[in-house]
Amino acid sequence: MATKIILLLATIGAVVAVPHKSLKRPNHDHIDYYDCSGKANGSYVHPSDCTRFIMCSNGNAADMACPDCNGHDPQCDGEAYLRWSETTGNCEWPADTECVAGDSDPCPGIVAGGSCGKNDCKHCGFCTEKMSQYYRCNRTFPSDPKLEITGKWVIESCDSDLWWDPDLKPSSEVEEGFGGACNKWDNLSPATKEKWRTDKSCKAVLEEVCLWGQDEGDQCSERYWYYDPDTMAVREDLSCPTGLLWDQATETCRSCGNVAGCDCK
Known part of the structure; x- marks a missing residue:
């Protein structure tokens, strides 16, 4: 014992x-x-x-x-x-640890559970745990009009296939008091895409891979590019041999008649 x-x-x-x-x-x-x-x-x-x-x-x-x-x-x-x-x-x-105190705070002055005012309607989005989330002022409207409207900051999550878009504005083009909304990746601005690509909390989701690509203005042309994050600092711009066009769908050079959507006249 x-x-x-x-x-x-x-x-x-x-x-x-x-x-x-x-x-x-x-x-x-x-x-x-x-x-x-x-x-x-x-x-x-x-x-x-x-x-x-x-x-x-x-x-x-x-x-x-x-x-x-x-x-x-x-x-x-x-x-x-x-x-x-x-x-x-x-x-x-x-x-x-990988977490560094004092790293750029996406929502300065906002703390989950902290108090917020009756007019704090502006949401603030950020990325954590490979998910887009945002702070929202959860306000309590008392039935007695003599009592103050109170609120606390709470964390909400976008749908798993959506991202926080700080550029998304109402149709009235209100600039102040509106912080954005959840949106599809393809609808994000290039600057916002780059922000999430470089965010350490999101990077695992958008892990870089080798890519064949073609700029939108180069469709139905011989111009295309290749990028490999393991071996290249920047992408390499390339061209198909004379008389051939780049086909992004199959990632190779083809005759014009075999590239969908191109006028071969």
Whole structure:
């Protein structure tokens, strides 16, 4: 029995022997600004804080804090808290995580669960967990007109096949107070496509691959291009032999009569 107790104490000691002080920041159970519906039980990247993470359990979401970091430990690199690592699924030393505090905040001043005003109708979109999401002010309109309209920022998700489009405006062309909407990839502007392509939170979705292509203005011509991200810094512009046209559908040069949609007269 004594041997079993010693082994048990050693096991507990191994679990709690983590490189930090006691946890000082609170965890928040049953939050309403993150949707765990349809997600497997487990831990997920926090949408706005590298030092916290989301725990999903049976469809319920909890906002969890990483432990404090010992300020005297050089591995803390001057940071107050450990940071969540999507790679390991744990809170790690700040220098060992892919999440960098202070990286460009897509929605400055907005925090999930934070208060928002009665006129905060402008949504703010971002990418996380390979999904397009956005902040929305979830307002409460009291039945008593003497009471104030209150609100909290919540996180919503676009459909799995849609992306956040900050350029999408109402037909009235309202510029102020409108932050965009979910949209199809093909409808996004070149600048927005490039933004999501280079966003570290979206990059795994849009992982670069080798491509044969043809610019829209070069259709029914001999001009085309090739790009291989593993071997080329930029694409290479190419041309079919004289008398042949590039056929994007089959990715090769063909006679004009065999390229759909081209006038061969």
